[in-house]
Amino acid sequence: MCPVVxxxxxxxxxxxxxLLDLEAGFIATRSASCALVSDxxxxxxxxxxxxxxxxxALVPAVADDAGVDPRSIEAVATTGMVPAVVALxxxxxxLRRAILQNDARATREIAELxxxxxxxGFDVLRETGSALTQQSVAPTWRWLERNEPRxxxxxxxxxxxxxWLAVALGADVHVESNWALESxxxxxxxxxxxxxxxxxxxxxxxxxPRRRSGDRVGxxxxxxxxxxxxxxxxxxxxxxxxxxxxxxxxxxAPGDWLVKLGGAGDVLVVSDRxxxxxxxxLDEHPVHGLWLPNGCMAASGALLRWARKLFGDVPFEDLxxxxxxxxxxxxxxxxxxxxxxxxxHDPDLRGAIVGLHLAHTxxxxxxxxxxxxxxxxxxxxxxxxxxxLNLGEGRVSNGGSRSTLWKQIVADVLGRPLRPVVGHGGAxxxxxxxxxxxxxxxxxxxxxxxxxxxxxxxxxxxxxxxxYAEGYGNYLELQRALAPVAHRLAARSRRNPDPRPxxx
Numbered sequence: 129m130c131p132v133v134x135x136x137x138x139x140x141x142x143x144x145x146x147l148l149d150l151e152a153g154f155i156a157t158r159s160a161s162c163a164l165v166s167d168x169x170x171x172x173x174x175x176x177x178x179x180x181x182x183x184x185a186l187v188p189a190v191a192d193d194a195g196v197d198p199r200s201i202e203a204v205a206t207t208g209m210v211p212a213v214v215a216l217x218x219x220x221x222x223l224r225r226a227i228l229q230n231d232a233r234a235t236r237e238i239a240e241l242x243x244x245x246x247x248x249g250f251d252v253l254r255e256t257g258s259a260l261t262q263q264s265v266a267p268t269w270r271w272l273e274r275n276e277p278r279x280x281x282x283x284x285x286x287x288x289x290x291x292w293l294a295v296a297l298g299a300d301v302h303v304e305s306n307w308a309l310e311s312x313x314x315x316x317x318x319x320x321x322x323x324x325x326x327x328x329x330x331x332x333x334x335x336x337p338r339r340r341s342g343d344r345v346g347x348x349x350x351x352x353x354x355x356x357x358x359x360x361x362x363x364x365x366x367x368x369x370x371x372x373x374x375x376x377x378x379x380x381a382p383g384d385w386l387v388k389l390g391g392a393g394d395v396l397v398v399s400d401r402x403x404x405x406x407x408x409x410l411d412e413h414p415v416h417g418l419w420l421p422n423g424c425m426a427a428s429g430a431l432l433r434w435a436r437k438l439f440g441d442v443p444f445e446d447l448x449x450x451x452x453x454x455x456x457x458x459x460x461x462x463x464x465x466x467x468x469x470x471x472x473h474d475p476d477l478r479g480a481i482v483g484l485h486l487a488h489t490x491x492x493x494x495x496x497x498x499x500x501x502x503x504x505x506x507x508x509x510x511x512x513x514x515x516x517l518n519l520g521e522g523r524v525s526n527g528g529s530r531s532t533l534w535k536q537i538v539a540d541v542l543g544r545p546l547r548p549v550v551g552h553g554g555a556x557x558x559x560x561x562x563x564x565x566x567x568x569x570x571x572x573x574x575x576x577x578x579x580x581x582x583x584x585x586x587x588x589x590x591x592x593x594x595x596y597a598e599g600y601g602n603y604l605e606l607q608r609a610l611a612p613v614a615h616r617l618a619a620r621s622r623r624n625p626d627p628r629p630x631x632x
Contacts, residue, residue, distance in 0.1 A: 131202045131569050132194070134357075135559030136183060137369055138208035138289045140164055140174070140228060140391035141430065143182035145190045146553045147201070148560035150569050153579055156194035157553050158186045164391070164430065165225060169621045170232035170467055170475060173225040176214060179289070180296060188356040199358035204297065204348070205366035205563035207555040208290035209392075210411075211311040213268050216285040220295055223279050229263045229310075230392055230426040232467040232475030235618075237267035237274075241328055250323040257309055257316045259406035262467060262475040263424075264312040266328035273329060286313075286334045290366055290559075297355065299346030299363045301336045306368040306411045308338045316402060341367040341414045342566040342573070364566030370394040371411050371420055372558025373525060375573070377549045378580040380415065383520030385512075387538055387546065389528025390554070392469075393428030393501050395508045396420045397517055407471035407511050414562065414573040421517060423470035423508040428501045429528045431463050431479075435497055439490050444531070450491025451498060452533045456540070456592045457599030459483040459496035462606055463504055464614070471511050472607075476618035480610055482602075498534050499596075502541035503603040509542060523582070525549040539586045541596045548583040 130151035137144045144159040160182040165173045191198040213227045227233075242260050245252055253259050260267070265286065273280040287295065288307035295301055308314040313330065315321050318338050325332055339345055348361040366372060374386045374396045381398060388394035402410060403421045411420040427434075436442060460482050467475035481496060513519055524546040528534050539546045553560075561579065564570045 131567070132196055132200060133560050133563040133567065133569065134187070134201050134204040135366070135556040135561070135563060136204065136206045136293060137554060137556035137559060138179050138206070138293060139369065139555070140209055140230070141433070143179060143186060144554065144556040145183070145186045146556040146560050147190055147194050147196070148557070148564060148579070150564060154551070154553060154557060154560070156190045157556065158190040158193065160186055164228065168233070172228040172231040172466060174212070174228055175225050176222040176292065179293065183293065184354050191356070198356040201357060201361060203362045203364060203563040203567035204357065205364040205559040205566065206290040206293045207366040207369050207372045207559040208288065208293065210288055210307050210368040211263055211265055212289040213265055214287050214289060214292040215272065215279065215283040216287060216292070216295070216301070217282050218284045220285070220301060222292065223282055224276070226289055226292070227268055229424070230466050230469065231268070232262050232426070234262065234267035234271040235475050237270040238262065238264070241267055241270065244327040245323065248323055248327065252312065252324065253404055253406050255315050256312050256321050256324070257402065257404060257410040258312055259473065260312060261469065261473040263310065263469060266312055266324050266330055269330050270328050283334060285336055287336060294345055294363050294365065297352035297357070297363055298349035302339045302345050302365065303336050304365045304367055305338055305340045306371055309411060310368070310409055314338060339365040341365055342562050344566060362567060364563050366559040366562050367414065368411055369555035370396060370422060370424065371413070372555040372562065374420060375414050375576065376554065376558035376561060376580070377523050377525045377552060378577060378582070379523070380574065380577070382418070383518040385519055385522050387505055387522065387524045388526045389429060389524065389534065390526040391428065391430040393425035393504060394422060395505050396422035397512055397519060399517055403515065403517060405511070405515050407473070408508070409470060421512065423511070425463060425501065425504045426466035426469045427463055431465055431497050431501065432494070432528070434465060435494055447490070447494045448531050448533050450489065451495035454489070454492045454495040456595040457499065458492055459488065460599060460602045460606055461496040461500035462603070462610065463497065463500040471508060474611070476615045477611060478614040478617055480606065482606055495537070498537050499541060499599060500603070502538045503600050505538060506541050506600055507604070521547065523547045523549055524586070525552040526554050535586050536589070539588045540592045541600065543588050543593065545585040545587050547585050550581040550583045
């Protein structure tokens, strides 16, 4: 029997598992929902208990789908959002819900640490690879110390979502290299960023050893047996979800780039150098010597799910059809419903829909939100190309790519053809391939091409070129004009918190 390996992805709105047969390819995939929790404006959390319940249910189910015994699975690797923060106690148990990477609560702490680091002379971008932003872990830690001091005092380890899952399965406590890189707690060379830890008051002991994608980090045991996996099954460090999704989409050469239509909106480009810029993030490609400069918008698919809920849980297919009837760029929306990460790095931005009149329909609104995300991707590509990064073939993947209309809108707004990745399992597929490489069933990370299928290119509609050029110009103008208003509203919400629970 050919070896079967498992990849597990903890996403912002769901958990996914994929089984890879090294001869037959991907033989089964299962997923389960996991709600983002937002108790206050700008907060984004997830329940690790729900993650664990999903994993324990999905592993035997996906094995049953494939007709294999889960105890016959030969290796497992995990992936998830970065840099989500899970605080563990001395027994390696989570002390609270995970704080996700698009959480925007620590605005005060970001400003404080930025001022302190500027004064220290430490060049955060040059040394760590990323600017100090809302997803940096140091401000989050300072917020926890300030607002949840008893919990902070009990914290023994700070890890990422997928690192926590590997530990729950039985691995040693560790953080994977891309969580380390995007956390801002480590330098590009893998050493601790001591000046950052010092000004933020992060004890070095909270930072576990750093491991690269494909490193063996332990074996299944203890609570991991609740998943039906065999005791002793090797566990390998996986990687950041957007990195492994890009890897599983075939991004393998400098200039390859991917638009990832997930709960957040990611865009990645392969580079042969560690390209540094305060407007984007930097990750390591699984292939040694390659890098992935990338951007992440705080809300993408999550924005469309918010709209669907607001419209009374209308099926996405109906909203898609109604948006397809609407004309291009009739409205202009700003997608900053969770603040914004790259390239603006402003957690106090807020969403907007501009140009409404009484004749507009929900289809017009829904299309404008799709377009807003596409405008954000266009801004990223302009930032990349303006900084000298080569842009070759573009691809599109993830859950939102099931919408033919949204893919077409993105291609139209970007003015570039996009190749959809067929049957793309996203980061779970990437994690399974990592498990295969770690276990020695594939000789290197360069051997993944046989598991990737591309669809027919989505070609931009020339008839919409001028409309979207004007719409993008309006988007940039609104971005600048509404920022001061958004900042005042954000400050007001902090002074007078809304007592109602946020969206789930």
